[in-house]
Amino acid sequence: MFNILIVQILIHVITHSVYGAASDIQLDAKAQSNHRLDSLNLLCYTLLLILTVLTIWLFKHRRFSFIHETGLAVIYGLIVGAIIRYSGGTSQVVNMQVFVDQSKYNSSFPPDTLSLYMPKPAGNKNLTFQYVFRNEIDDIKENEIDLKATFDPEIFFNIILPPIIFHAGYSLKRKYFFRNLGAILTYAVIGTTVSSFVVGALMYGWVQLMPARLANSFTFLDTLYFGALISSTDPLTILAIFNDLNVNVNLYALVFGESVLNDAVAIVLSGSIQHYSKRYQLGTGGFEIKAFFQAVGDFCEYYVLIKTYMTKYTRVRDFPLLESALFVLMSYSTFLIAEVSDLTGVVSVLFCGICQAHYTYNNLSEASRLRTKQIFELLNFLAENFIFCYIGVSMFTFPKHHFAPLFIFAGFICAAIGRAANVYPLSFLLNLGRQPKIPMNFQHMLFFAGLRGAMSFALAIRNTRSEARQAMLTTTSLIVIVTVIIQGGATMNLLKWFKIPVGNSDETEALSRNGSHSDSTSRSDPNEPFGPPERPRGNDKAFLARIWGSFDTNYMKPLLTHSRPTLLETMPVCCTPLARFLTTTEQITQPINSISGHQV
Amino acid sequence: MFNILIVQILIHVITHSVYGAASDIQLDAKAQSNHRLDSLNLLCYTLLLILTVLTIWLFKHRRFSFIHETGLAVIYGLIVGAIIRYSGGTSQVVNMQVFVDQSKYNSSFPPDTLSLYMPKPAGNKNLTFQYVFRNEIDDIKENEIDLKATFDPEIFFNIILPPIIFHAGYSLKRKYFFRNLGAILTYAVIGTTVSSFVVGALMYGWVQLMPARLANSFTFLDTLYFGALISSTDPLTILAIFNDLNVNVNLYALVFGESVLNDAVAIVLSGSIQHYSKRYQLGTGGFEIKAFFQAVGDFCEYYVLIKTYMTKYTRVRDFPLLESALFVLMSYSTFLIAEVSDLTGVVSVLFCGICQAHYTYNNLSEASRLRTKQIFELLNFLAENFIFCYIGVSMFTFPKHHFAPLFIFAGFICAAIGRAANVYPLSFLLNLGRQPKIPMNFQHMLFFAGLRGAMSFALAIRNTRSEARQAMLTTTSLIVIVTVIIQGGATMNLLKWFKIPVGNSDETEALSRNGSHSDSTSRSDPNEPFGPPERPRGNDKAFLARIWGSFDTNYMKPLLTHSRPTLLETMPVCCTPLARFLTTTEQITQPINSISGHQV
Secondary structure, three states, X not given: OEEEEEEEEEEEEOOOOOOOOOOHHHHHHHHHHHHHHHHHHHHHHHHHHHHHHHHHHHHHHHOOOOOOHHHHHHHHHHHHHHHHHHOOOOOOOEEEEEEOOOOOOOOOOOOOEEEEEEOOOOOOOOEEEEEEEEEEEOOHHHHHHHOOOOOOHHHHHHHHHHHHHHHHHHOOOHHHHHHOHHHHHHHHHHHHHHHHHHHHHHHHHHHHHOOHHHHXXXXXXXXXXXXXXXXXXXXXXXXXXXXXXXXXXXXXXXXXXXXXXXXXXXXXXXXXXXXXXXHHHHOOOOHHHHHHHHHHHHHHHHHHHHHHHHHHHHHHXXXXXXXXXXXXXXXXXXXXXXXXXXXXXXXXXXXXHHHHHHHHHXXXXXXXXXXXXXXXXXXXXXXXXXXXXXXXXXHHHOOOOOOOHHHHHXXXXXXXXXXXXXXXXXXXXXXXXXXXXXXXXXXXXXXXXXXXXXXXXXXXXXXXXXXXHHHHHHHHHHHHHHHHHHHHHOHHHHHHHOOOOOOOOHHHHHHHOOOOOOOOOOOOOOOOOOOOOOOOOXXXXXXXXXXXXXXXXXXXXXXXXXXXXXXXXXXXXXXXXXXXXXXXXXXXXXXXXXXXXXXX | OEEEEEEEEEEEEOOOXXXXXXXXXXXXXXXXXXXXXXHHXXXXXXXXXXXXXXXXXXXXXXXXXXXXXXXXXXXXXXXXXHHHHHOOOOOOOEEEEEEOOOOOOOOOXXXXXXXXXXXXXXXXXXXEEEEXXXXXXXXXXHHHHHOOOOOOHHHHHHHHHHHHHHHHXXXXXXXXXXXXXHXXXXXXHHHHHHHHHHHXXXXXXXXXXXXXXXXXXXXXXXXXXXXXXXXXXXXXXXXXXXXXXXXXXXXHHHHHXXXXXXXXXXXXXXXXXXXXXXXHHHOOOOHHHHHHXXXXXXXXXXXXXHHHHHHHHHHHOOOHHHHHHHHHHHHHHHHHHHHHOOOXXXXXXXXXXXXXXXXXXXXXXXXXXXXXXXXXXXXXXXXXHHHHHHHHHHHHHOOOOOOOHHHHHHHHHHHHHHHHHHHHHHHHHHHXXXXXXXXXXXXXXXXXXXXXXXXXXXXXXXXXXXXXXXXXXXXXXXXXXXXXXXXXXXXXXXXXXXXXXXXXXXXXHHHHOOOOXXXXXXXXXXXXXXXXXXXXXXXXXXXXXXXXXXXXHHHHHHHHOOOOOOHHHHOOHHHHHHHHHHOOHHHHOOOOOOOHHHOO
């Protein structure tokens, strides 16, 4: 299949010094200068992170709390981005433009690679250079900044997001999470969906009022996609302050649980919208079904994996280094397997984190527990600050920004309306059936805890092909920056303003939840801060949660971990041989609850 | 500067299904399939690592020791590589060949980017695609495998090597290292240089005897480069066995110390050879001077950094997470700064590791010490096994291999001769002046400890432009694989064969070094396994080491860490104000040696 075509080539040289015959030495020099540019890029972000860490330390040391580390990272990123942008052209990019003659190459699909065949002037050897497809561009001029301080958006999805999401799942405070599961699921699943559609519809209406060019470039699916990505929240700053001030644990659980799960919902929604838009244009249907099976598929798939971990871990625990390595590799492979099978890896890695914390954690040796916890803590810290630095820098250096003031203005308003449409109506409905009601000041706080973060940005930057998508990226970046800095910075004042009690310890909370704000005298065993969820707690637990808790303690935990009671005790007599097979010696010789009490 | 050229384009389509009008949806599908391919690549290596970890655990559990984890990683890598290679073409790569008309584009230098301008058949919008320079190629067919399971060689230098090298420096057992410093430096600096030149000269001679085509493609600088890269050793397997069996600590220090430092020497030498070849061809000189200043530059540069760390750490220690993050970021930035300033980052990060262990480690909080040690241990473990997996896989998938049997045969022989030329003559010379002589069986063990590893491979894969370099890569890969599997596997037998005593504890060694093989009765304090080097130990310490040790204890340590005696006690009276300024309150209130005894 060889076709000979006649095309025109247009060479657009931006700046370059070397002309004439190039030798291997010059190629070496070129490779070296590229290598230095790569190193410089990495160094730029490393230094930004160092600066952020040092400033955080200074602020913590001086007890300033009006700004969080992520806010700082964004601000430093903005400053450095502006410097890179306006410091003038040191870039040396030579671009050659190739025109395809359409009568010969009849696919408008871009080839994956281009080989540039260049006869050597000296005549001793012809050279062939390989070029790899990067992206679609609008304008040649863009190249100049394109190569500066930007990364492939795929890096966010494959490298930066997984540790952040995993850590969120791994560090869920399970007791309060399960106790408020109903409310959390309502906010995360129903609320995020409602918010997506509200934002999508409002934005679409607004766009129709705008000048014709802009109105035509947005489809309803575009604005719906925007609604989905802007509905995921990331209240890092607020949670850090809640943690420092010992704010009401139920409020903490609501804010944290919702933010963790709505990431998953937002990514499934946005994925479904993209799938749907493909199907719609290709003429096939299947919107909800796809999304549903996707989620279920993820669930089953990680679950099988989790099970295999369990059995493995019970024997590798003599070698903490191997155990930790296996833990990290297994968790990452869960993500990759989901991505390869065309499922959403983020959802998979989130539930992997939650399950690992619930079951696998108990099987780990003491050394590995500490090590994995610390490693993921550090990875999460670095990844999170990196992504916020990048949001700042990319405001200036990413070439695909499109500033549409009207769209940005509407974006801010609609994001707030969407958040309100999530929190207030659902809280009202929840309060109809819920025993410890969600008071009005908690609802306000939930509303203001709707900061946007890493997930919104990652979803927005992933696809910037059309002008509409570019305007969405710019709007999302600005919303992230403004909410992180302003809402994050105002948290302390908001807490005062809404009169939310602070300084409550764990157990005071449990009492104050029933209305009495007295100091607690009977504290629970401090060694079991997050005891097994089946412990009798009266009517403060939902029916569903009780059923799950009992199933979990009697079957899942004995099957997957070393905890007591064993399956021999919980399973019916007819299943004794099976139960004996599934129970380890270690498990039988263990005192009841000695392991399950160690959850963190 | 716009030139219009007429060129010919040749389209070479390997396999592809979609022809006709491509829409955004197809572009999306393409992006998605690329994303899945990337994920599949990563998954492939993640699963390989999981398999390696599980097998290591099984071997450790069953007490098999005939093969080390790196050997396993290589073997699994080879198997998977072969499967990928011969499992048939599932690749969908469309390549378009572009011919440059030389009369118009008068530089034979390749442009950095190509923009492919493609008028859309439907006519609604023209498309422009951007292509980025990847490398120079010989043959179009290569593409097919090129995109499978291979990584950019730069990844090894920027991501994989730094943690390995840093960890080597950070985990140097300092007492025995400093005690044998003279011998280690002799082997590492003089020995590696001798070995490089011996291998380079022998290979050049051999190549001249070979068929003319091959003989002409190798220059003396090429073979010298090969000599330098093959002279770096990586006796991981052997050190692991030494550690398990408690082999003589001086032998351990010699093997480990030499392997750590000869990496640095090999990279400086190979860098110098490349610089020299450039200078030589461009007509300027400055071979040794460049290398020397390069090394000194590295030294000073990291040193300034180290100092700044010190002062920082003393105050960030209240926040272990920030401290650990800073430690990791600072260490990585040392590497990047050196790379950006055109120095060798590997040397910089190695000395950074050594200095961090010597000074910074003492300033860290207890939590950070454990955390940083564990993190670097894990990173090192993963990076090391990844690189050995990759060596195995790339034997089959990397497109730039060139199998020249005669060159490979000569490579094996010359590598062995070069190693012998390092060990035996220098041991003879060292034994003339050294009090505890290096016995003949230790020399044999040193010779056989010359396994080749990550550094040789990374240097070989970095530049594969010419046929000579490709043959060198193939030879290096094979030498690494064979030495790691065969020499690594034979270590136990070699130890028996050479009658090297095993099972010696720390202090028995100190006695047996003076000839008496009796069991020790007076053991040193187990809490101070690696006490400060200034402790009086009779004549077992070299003159230079004594001077450095005293300078270190009296000035460097008080200046950089919190250890006693303080500068107030060690500096002359005239300098008291300065000393007071440099001494922290914490330092004065600390008992003598309370910190320096905690080195690990």
